[in-house]
Amino acid sequence: MGVECRYEVAQAAYVKLALHALKHPTAAVNGLLVGRLLDSASPAVVSVVDAVPLSHQPHHLPLLPTLELALTLVEDHFAPQGFAVVGYYHANARRDDTDLPAVAKRVGDHIFRYFPRAAVLLLDNQKLEKVIKGDSRDPVVQLYSRDSSKSWRQAGSDGSSQLTLKEPSTNVVLADHVTTKKWQQIIDFDDHLDDISKDWLNPSLLG
Amino acid sequence: MDCQRVDVAKDCIGVLSKQFPGSTRVGRLEALLFEAKGDWAEAERAYALILENNPFDQIAHKRKIAIAKAQGDMSVAVDYLNKYLELFMADHDAWRELAEIYVSLQMYKQAAFCYEELILAQPTIPLYHLAYAEVLYTLGGLENLQTAKKYYASTIQLTGGKNTRALFGVCLCSAAISQLTKGRNKEEDSSELQSLAAEALLKDYKQRSPSKEALIAGMLKNMKLS
Numbered sequence: 001m002g003v004e005c006r007y008e009v010a011q012a013a014y015v016k017l018a019l020h021a022l023k024h025p026t027a028a029v030n031g032l033l034v035g036r037l038l039d040s041a042s043p044a045v046v047s048v049v050d051a052v053p054l055s056h057q058p059h060h061l062p063l064l065p066t067l068e069l070a071l072t073l074v075e076d077h078f079a080p081q082g083f084a085v086v087g088y089y090h091a092n093a094r095r096d097d098t099d100l101p102a103v104a105k106r107v108g109d110h111i112f113r114y115f116p117r118a119a120v121l122l123l124d125n126q127k128l129e130k131v132i133k134g135d136s137r138d139p140v141v142q143l144y145s146r147d148s149s150k151s152w153r154q155a156g157s158d159g160s161s162q163l164t165l166k167e168p169s170t171n172v173v174l175a176d177h178v179t180t181k182k183w184q185q186i187i188d189f190d191d192h193l194d195d196i197s198k199d200w201l202n203p204s205l206l207g
Numbered sequence: 208m209d210c211q212r213v214d215v216a217k218d219c220i221g222v223l224s225k226q227f228p229g230s231t232r233v234g235r236l237e238a239l240l241f242e243a244k245g246d247w248a249e250a251e252r253a254y255a256l257i258l259e260n261n262p263f264d265q266i267a268h269k270r271k272i273a274i275a276k277a278q279g280d281m282s283v284a285v286d287y288l289n290k291y292l293e294l295f296m297a298d299h300d301a302w303r304e305l306a307e308i309y310v311s312l313q314m315y316k317q318a319a320f321c322y323e324e325l326i327l328a329q330p331t332i333p334l335y336h337l338a339y340a341e342v343l344y345t346l347g348g349l350e351n352l353q354t355a356k357k358y359y360a361s362t363i364q365l366t367g368g369k370n371t372r373a374l375f376g377v378c379l380c381s382a383a384i385s386q387l388t389k390g391r392n393k394e395e396d397s398s399e400l401q402s403l404a405a406e407a408l409l410k411d412y413k414q415r416s417p418s419k420e421a422l423i424a425g426m427l428k429n430m431k432l433s
Contacts, residue, residue: 028311058307058310058311059303059306059307059310059338059341060341062310062311062313062345063310063341063342063344063345064341064344064345064347065341065344065345065372065375065376065379066372068379069375069379072426073419073422073423073426076422076425076426077422094277094279097279101311102313103311103313193371193372193375194371196371196411196412196415196416196419197415197416199416199418199419
């Protein structure tokens with residue numbers, strides 16, 4: 001039973017996760033997706049409105065403390081606005097690595113317990129390269145959702161889940177930010193914990 | 208090579224090898240050039256040759272490990288690293304690298320062992336205490352959490368209370384421990400440690416990140432109650 005569900009990713013979320021990956025090209029990076037279920041829509045639509053970058057350091061990324069801290073703080077911060085943690089994104093360190101790693105599945109499972117339509121987005125490094133060159137309109141992320149056998153399945157393989165970019169010009173905007181080296185400014189939780197004056201909300205990043 | 212100017216690198220190596228024929232250092236550079244081009248098989252062959260003549264060439268050993276890692280062959284990388292550490296037990300960077308690879312493979316017990324070696328060798332480096340605590344916390348279970356709390360505490364001591372992760376770590380451990388020991392007779396009251404850590408965090412946030420102070424205060428409050 002693939003619960004039909006669309007995932008609509010807003011520009012802010014998409015650009016942030018891509019910039020996060022670009023800032024740390026030799027490391028794996030991850031982060032949380034924030035949004036809500038649009039109950040008025042049928043079939044269901046999960047609107048991903050923001051992304052909170054978490055880690056890029058290999059001795060913190062797969063471990064629990066940063067993740068647990070972030071989950072609590074992100075939930076607490078966004079709840080008054082009606083948003084919750086609705087998913088997780090991950091980018092592998094190696095360029096040609098397109099496997100969804102165990103840590104992504106574990107975090108996904110954890111988020112799924114609180115939000116049953118949780119999404120896991122895996123960045124496709126090669127697609128990202130194309131978008132930066134201005135060569136592609138495709139999303140640079142691959143959507144995974146949980147199927148009835150509790151495993152994470154790529155969207156599109158059975159047509160039951162779908163990812164759309166909310167704003168059609170998102171890739172163009174991303175390419176633009178790359179040329180202005182915006183990726184240098186993005187802050188993740190690792191950066192924050194190293195220097196708490198740095199804000200993981202990235203409030204003024206995208207203007 | 209780091210700038211992807213493989214052509215320039217090739218020319219430089221050519222000049223060097225004419226100047227210093229048979230040099231191991233140049234041999235390593237040649238092998239490195241194969242790596243830069245992604246020619247793994249040739250690189251491995253080159254390093255094997257170097258190691259035949261110099262079986263204790265640390266750099267060649269490490270490059271072999273790097274190649275395995277670059278190809279995503281983590282179990283091979285682990286294997287090579289372990290063999291390397293049998294020869295070069297005092298190479299702290301290698302222990303750290305091994306720990307990180309184990310963590311990425313979710314082999315936390317093995318990662319913990321690496322950090323234990325590092326702490327034994329260099330007990331005053333807070334980074335190792337912190338990393339060890341994080342692995343123990345991830346492993347979970349009452350004993351590991353209690354030990355993790357101790358190592359977060361030692362990190363705090365070694366860093367003069369300035370390490371944010373360690374301060375948070377103490378709070379996280381305390382909350383997790385109290386969850387696990389709910390209803391049981393509490394041991395010696397160590398609540399002073401976590402309230403001091405919480406106080407230090409709030410003070411720091413008030414000063415350096417006031418926009419987040421309320422959020423942190425809320426979270427710490429919930430943790431104390433749980």
